[in-house]
Amino acid sequence: MMECPIKFRCPHTGAEVDAILRQPTEACRCDTVTYATVPCPACTRFHFIHAVTGALIPPTLLGPASWTP
Template sequence: MDCPITFRCPQTGSEVDAILRQPKEDCRFETVTCPACTRLHFIHTMTGALIPPTLLGPANWTP
């Protein structure tokens, strides 16, 4: 079952409504395309907490 959530966009600071898909057993995070800034944000499927971009590493990082 899909779950509606509201989170604060870290780029714009605005409140954003989104839909989280039903979490899979092995997946803890869901990517959501933010309508406020059009970027992807990672949201924890159980808590609804947003992962800060600083925890994801630098944007120019390549493996």
């Protein structure tokens, strides 16, 4: 695995967050989608980020357990 710095926008606070994402090497990449759990210092929650593209999964796609009133 390779560690890469990334920047993403926290979906809860809107803050720009710097993080380290562990990306799979070329040998590990396949058709399966791999997501990394990244702690967010802006909202103190975890976000799921696609390990290859760095795209953040919107909280609405995670289902009822991620919803907050």
